[in-house]
Amino acid sequence: MLRTGPYTSQNMDTCYHLARRFLIKGHEVKMFLYEDGVFNVKKEIKSPQERNIAEMMAELLDAGAEIKACGTCARFRGVKKADILEGTKLGGMTVLVNYLNACDRFLSFGF
Amino acid sequence: MNEPKKVIILVRAAPYGMASAAEGFRVIIGLTGMGLDTHAVLVDDGVLVSLKGQAPSDLGMHKLEDAYSQLQDFGARLYVHTPSLEERGILEEDCIGVEPIDDDELGNMISTADHIITF
Amino acid sequence: MENLYLVTRSTFERTAWRLAARLAKPGDTICFIQDAVLAVKGPKDLQVKMSELESNGVNLRFLAEDLNARSLNAPVSKTINYDGLTELIEKARRIIS
Numbered sequence: 001m002l003r004t005g006p007y008t009s010q011n012m013d014t015c016y017h018l019a020r021r022f023l024i025k026g027h028e029v030k031m032f033l034y035e036d037g038v039f040n041v042k043k044e045i046k047s048p049q050e051r052n053i054a055e056m057m058a059e060l061l062d063a064g065a066e067i068k069a070c071g072t073c074a075r076f077r078g079v080k081k082a083d084i085l086e087g088t089k090l091g092g093m094t095v096l097v098n099y100l101n102a103c104d105r106f107l108s109f110g111f
Numbered sequence: 112m113n114e115p116k117k118v119i120i121l122v123r124a125a126p127y128g129m130a131s132a133a134e135g136f137r138v139i140i141g142l143t144g145m146g147l148d149t150h151a152v153l154v155d156d157g158v159l160v161s162l163k164g165q166a167p168s169d170l171g172m173h174k175l176e177d178a179y180s181q182l183q184d185f186g187a188r189l190y191v192h193t194p195s196l197e198e199r200g201i202l203e204e205d206c207i208g209v210e211p212i213d214d215d216e217l218g219n220m221i222s223t224a225d226h227i228i229t230f
Numbered sequence: 231m232e233n234l235y236l237v238t239r240s241t242f243e244r245t246a247w248r249l250a251a252r253l254a255k256p257g258d259t260i261c262f263i264q265d266a267v268l269a270v271k272g273p274k275d276l277q278v279k280m281s282e283l284e285s286n287g288v289n290l291r292f293l294a295e296d297l298n299a300r301s302l303n304a305p306v307s308k309t310i311n312y313d314g315l316t317e318l319i320e321k322a323r324r325i326i327s
Contacts, residue, residue: 010264021316093141106226155245218253227326
């Protein structure tokens with residue numbers, strides 16, 4: 001669960017580096033983006049001469065990660081379905097509950 | 112059917128300055144409503160959530176004291192970390208009805224949890 | 231390992247590390263990542279607490295990539311990289327972050 005946005009804290013980067021390694025090792029990785037975390041999948045992120053967080057998310061998706069963002073959080077922040085990366089979805093608390101029920105390890109990154 | 116997963120939600124942030132305590136509430140209610148064995152613990156600055164007499168209407172925000180007061184009605188357990196209360200000079204009698212919990216009890220509770228979420 | 235505590239915020243912000251320090255039990259690991267790798271510099275009460283924790287069988291680890299980024303060093307025996315952190319997460323029963 002990632003609660004912070006891109007380029008504001010290191011949380012997204014920590015998640016990326018861990019997720020990449022877990023996927024390579026054959027684990028399933030599921031990310032629930034909550035609060036400002038939903039901004040990490042905005043497909044229009046532009047970052048000249050810097051790491052591009054949307055591309056990092058797309059790389060995780062390509063490698064098999066499942067990424068869903070809290071729909072209510074998105075609505076509160078004016079983020080629409082059309083704004084987010086292909087392959088990601090908006091979802092409710094059911095998504096988080098399903099992840100909690102299914103996963104062996106749960107990490108939360110916030111403040 | 113499997114036992115429901117036990118999830119501890121540590122609310123560490125004071126109310127209003129950050130959205131954390133309010134967002135934590137949404138998660139506590141959601142998880143409880145969907146059958147998880149949900150235990151919310153107010154710890155560090157999060158103990159301020161339990162202080163009676165909050166009046167955030169001038170801020171245009173919901174009163175978290177009232178929200179958290181309802182948790183037990185929804186089936187979630189709500190605890191307050193007494194060392195965090197003491198450090199901040201807050202008396203239990205000035206708080207909404209919460210179960211007091213010390214370091215040992217919190218440590219033991221964590222040791223029986225499936226997952227921990229921090230707000 | 232039962233519990234892995236992941237501390238992300240600077241240890242000079244008082245509450246960032248204290249919950250982990252007060253709850254960790256023998257055999258648990260506290261891993262300092264992001265700004266929390268500043269733990270190698272203090273504050274002093276943390277240094278004392280860290281020695282106490284280690285005497286009690288709590289393992290302390292620091293993430294190499296985050297140390298390097300900040301020009302900080304920790305003893306080699308306590309430094310792990312992302313691959314090591316991945317293994318710690320695999321071994322832990324639960325993670326408190």
